[in-house]
Amino acid sequence: MTSADPSLPIRTQVRDAVAAAWRRAVARGALPDTPDGPVPAVEIERPAKAEHGDLASNLALKLARPLRRAPLDIARIIADEIAADAADRTPGAPIAGVDVAAPGFLNLRLSDQVLEATIARVLADPDGWGRVPPVNPRAVNVEFVSANPTGPLTIGNARGAFIGDLLSRVLEAGGQTVTREYYFNDRGGQIPNLGASVVAIRRGEPIPDDGYHGDYVVSLAADLPEDVWSEATAAGAEANQIVGQWAGMRVRAGIEASLEQLGVHFDVWTTEASLHEAGWVDRAVERLRAGGHVYEQDGALWFRSTAFGDDKDRVIIRSNGEPTYFAADIGYVTEKFSRGFDHLIYIWGADHHGTVARVRNAAEAMGYDREAVQMLLYAWVRFVRDGAEISMSKRAGEFVTLDELLEEVGVDAARWFFASRAATTEIDFDIELAKKQSAENPVYYVQYAHARIASILRKATDASLAPADAVEGSLSAGPEAALARAIVRFPEVVEDAATSEETHGVTAYATELATQFHAFYRDARVVDEAEPERSRARLALVAAARTTLANALGLLGISAPESM
RNA sequence: GCGCCCGUAGCUCAGUGGAUAGAGCGUCAGGUUGCGGACCUGAAGGUCGUGGGUUCGAGUCCCGCCGGGCGCGCCA
Structure with missing residues (x-):
C-alpha cells in the first residue's frame, strides 16, 4: 500500500514506492536488514533503451554486497513487493509493472493514473509546472561579470554573463532566493x-x-x-x-545597456570605492587583526593564508599604506553577509582560480563557514572566426564587443550555446559558423516545435475545438505514449539542473521533447472535426507539451515564439 | 618546476560507478493528396589521449605518462 504525493516529481514518487517495497520485504523477513555500514540510497534512473521500461533502479545491485546475496534474487524479492502493490491498484500508485533484468535491474513501467494526473496538473497550473519543492532554501548572492568600467563588454565577458544568469535561474527554480550582483573595480590605477x-x-x-x-x-x-x-x-x-x-x-552606462540586451538584470551594483567609504574594508582588516590572523613584514600587513592551507601568505595593506584589491574582497565578503545571505557564489573565469583559496580562507578566518563561499570557475572560450582565433586585448583596442556578437548571432542562439555546455569545458565559438548554422541551430528546432503547437491551437479555435481538461486512457500506447512520458519528466530535469547547478540538461531535454512532439505530429492528426473527442484529448496533450516547452525555454531565458 | 581545469564520432558537445557510449551539425540514401517541410525515416561514422590499478561492473574513481588551457605580484 503506497500513497504517493502527486505534487512530487514522478521519479520521486517511484523512488518512494521502491523504497517502501524494500522496507516491506525486510519487515516480512524476505530480506535481511542491512548490516552496519552505509545504507545504499534508492537510485532511480531513466534507462537508455525503451524496452527497459520508463524508469529503472539498481537497488538490488547496490544491496548485493552488504546483504551478501545474489543481486537477481534481491531484485525478484523487491519486484514481488512492487508487483503486489500494483496489483492492489492502490489509488495513485505510480508503478504499473515491474520486470527483473540481468544482472539485477528493476525495470519499472509507469501507471496510466500517474501519467494522467500529471498531465492534468500541467493543464490546471501551467505557470507552476516545473517548479519543484525547494530542496535547500537559501538566500544566495550571485556575483558575476564584474568587469572593470574601462571599456565595453566583449565576447570574453559573454560566458560569465550567461552562466551567472543561467545559474541564478536554476537556483530560483530550486526554490532559492537569488540576488544578482555586479562589482565594479573603480579604484586602483x-x-x-x-x-x-x-x-x-x-x-x-x-x-x-x-x-x-x-x-x-x-x-x-x-x-x-x-x-x-x-x-x-x-x-x-x-x-x-x-x-x-x-x-x-560613461562606460558603465554602456555596460548596463549591453547587459539589458542580453536579458541579464542585476539587482545590486556595488563599487569598490563604496566599500572603502563605508568602512567595510577597514573593519574587515581589524577583524582579522583581532583574530590574530595578520602580521607585519617589510612594512606591509599580511594575512596568514597559509594557516588555512594556502601556499603563501597574502598582503592586505601595502607598505605604502594602501589596501590591496584582496583587502576589498575581504571587506566585500563581510558586507555581503551583513545583508543576510546564507551563501555567496562568485562566477569567475578560470584565470582567477589562484584567488579562490585566499578569499575562502579569509572568510573562514573571520568566522564564516567557508562552504558558504563558493566560486564557480568557467573555462575560457576560444573565439574563432573562419578557423582563426580572435586575439583580444581591451587595452590595445582589439576586441569584438558583446553587442556585436548579439547582432551577428542573436541572443537566443547565444544563450542556447552557453546553456548547452558545462561551465568547466573549454569551448570553441566560431562566429562565422554560428551565423552560418544559425538556421540549423537546435534552439530554432525547439522554438519551431513551440510555434507549430501555437499554430495548431489557433487552428483548433477556428474549428471551435477546445482542449480537454484531462487526457484519459490513451497514454499507455499509440502516438501519445512517448510524448506524454517526455512531458511528465520535466520536473525531474529542473530538479537535476538545480542540484547540479548546470543547465545543459535542460537544453538536451528541450530538444528531446521537441523531437517527441514532431514525431507525434507526424503520427497523429490533432485537429479533426470528424473526431471531436479524440481531437480534444490530443489538444490537451499538445497544450501540455507547449507549456512544457515554453517553461523549459523560459528557464533558460529564451523566448518561446507564437510564430516564426 | 608547482597547482587547478580539459582531452569522448569529421565538427561542436552531453554522459550523476551500471544494460549494446549518446545528441546536434555535417555526409549519404529516402519521405509530403492532411493540422507550419525551420519537419520526418534510415545509414555510415568511436582503441572514450595513453598505460596501470580499485570494483561484480570504469568514459566516470585512484596513480603515472602524453597533449592543450590557465594561474603561481606589495597588479586588478
Missing part, C-alpha cells in the same frame, strides 16, 4: 589610466603605450563635456583621475 588616454586624445597627443586604444576611447574624448574638461585642466595632476571618473561612468 585603471580608471586614471583610461582617463590618461582620453586626455591624450583631447590634447592631440599620442596615447600612452599602456593606455587604452579602442575606438570607444576616441568617442569618449569627443563626448567629453566642456565643464569636466575645464575642471580637469584646472586640477593639473588630478586631470587623469577626473576625466577617468567621467569616462568610467
Whole structure:
C-alpha cells in the first residue's frame, strides 16, 4: 500500500514506492536488514533503451554486497513487493509493472493514473509546472561579470554573463532566493589610466603605450563635456583621475545597456570605492587583526593564508599604506553577509582560480563557514572566426564587443550555446559558423516545435475545438505514449539542473521533447472535426507539451515564439 | 618546476560507478493528396589521449605518462 504525493516529481514518487517495497520485504523477513555500514540510497534512473521500461533502479545491485546475496534474487524479492502493490491498484500508485533484468535491474513501467494526473496538473497550473519543492532554501548572492568600467563588454565577458544568469535561474527554480550582483573595480590605477588616454586624445597627443586604444576611447574624448574638461585642466595632476571618473561612468552606462540586451538584470551594483567609504574594508582588516590572523613584514600587513592551507601568505595593506584589491574582497565578503545571505557564489573565469583559496580562507578566518563561499570557475572560450582565433586585448583596442556578437548571432542562439555546455569545458565559438548554422541551430528546432503547437491551437479555435481538461486512457500506447512520458519528466530535469547547478540538461531535454512532439505530429492528426473527442484529448496533450516547452525555454531565458 | 581545469564520432558537445557510449551539425540514401517541410525515416561514422590499478561492473574513481588551457605580484 503506497500513497504517493502527486505534487512530487514522478521519479520521486517511484523512488518512494521502491523504497517502501524494500522496507516491506525486510519487515516480512524476505530480506535481511542491512548490516552496519552505509545504507545504499534508492537510485532511480531513466534507462537508455525503451524496452527497459520508463524508469529503472539498481537497488538490488547496490544491496548485493552488504546483504551478501545474489543481486537477481534481491531484485525478484523487491519486484514481488512492487508487483503486489500494483496489483492492489492502490489509488495513485505510480508503478504499473515491474520486470527483473540481468544482472539485477528493476525495470519499472509507469501507471496510466500517474501519467494522467500529471498531465492534468500541467493543464490546471501551467505557470507552476516545473517548479519543484525547494530542496535547500537559501538566500544566495550571485556575483558575476564584474568587469572593470574601462571599456565595453566583449565576447570574453559573454560566458560569465550567461552562466551567472543561467545559474541564478536554476537556483530560483530550486526554490532559492537569488540576488544578482555586479562589482565594479573603480579604484586602483585603471580608471586614471583610461582617463590618461582620453586626455591624450583631447590634447592631440599620442596615447600612452599602456593606455587604452579602442575606438570607444576616441568617442569618449569627443563626448567629453566642456565643464569636466575645464575642471580637469584646472586640477593639473588630478586631470587623469577626473576625466577617468567621467569616462568610467560613461562606460558603465554602456555596460548596463549591453547587459539589458542580453536579458541579464542585476539587482545590486556595488563599487569598490563604496566599500572603502563605508568602512567595510577597514573593519574587515581589524577583524582579522583581532583574530590574530595578520602580521607585519617589510612594512606591509599580511594575512596568514597559509594557516588555512594556502601556499603563501597574502598582503592586505601595502607598505605604502594602501589596501590591496584582496583587502576589498575581504571587506566585500563581510558586507555581503551583513545583508543576510546564507551563501555567496562568485562566477569567475578560470584565470582567477589562484584567488579562490585566499578569499575562502579569509572568510573562514573571520568566522564564516567557508562552504558558504563558493566560486564557480568557467573555462575560457576560444573565439574563432573562419578557423582563426580572435586575439583580444581591451587595452590595445582589439576586441569584438558583446553587442556585436548579439547582432551577428542573436541572443537566443547565444544563450542556447552557453546553456548547452558545462561551465568547466573549454569551448570553441566560431562566429562565422554560428551565423552560418544559425538556421540549423537546435534552439530554432525547439522554438519551431513551440510555434507549430501555437499554430495548431489557433487552428483548433477556428474549428471551435477546445482542449480537454484531462487526457484519459490513451497514454499507455499509440502516438501519445512517448510524448506524454517526455512531458511528465520535466520536473525531474529542473530538479537535476538545480542540484547540479548546470543547465545543459535542460537544453538536451528541450530538444528531446521537441523531437517527441514532431514525431507525434507526424503520427497523429490533432485537429479533426470528424473526431471531436479524440481531437480534444490530443489538444490537451499538445497544450501540455507547449507549456512544457515554453517553461523549459523560459528557464533558460529564451523566448518561446507564437510564430516564426 | 608547482597547482587547478580539459582531452569522448569529421565538427561542436552531453554522459550523476551500471544494460549494446549518446545528441546536434555535417555526409549519404529516402519521405509530403492532411493540422507550419525551420519537419520526418534510415545509414555510415568511436582503441572514450595513453598505460596501470580499485570494483561484480570504469568514459566516470585512484596513480603515472602524453597533449592543450590557465594561474603561481606589495597588479586588478
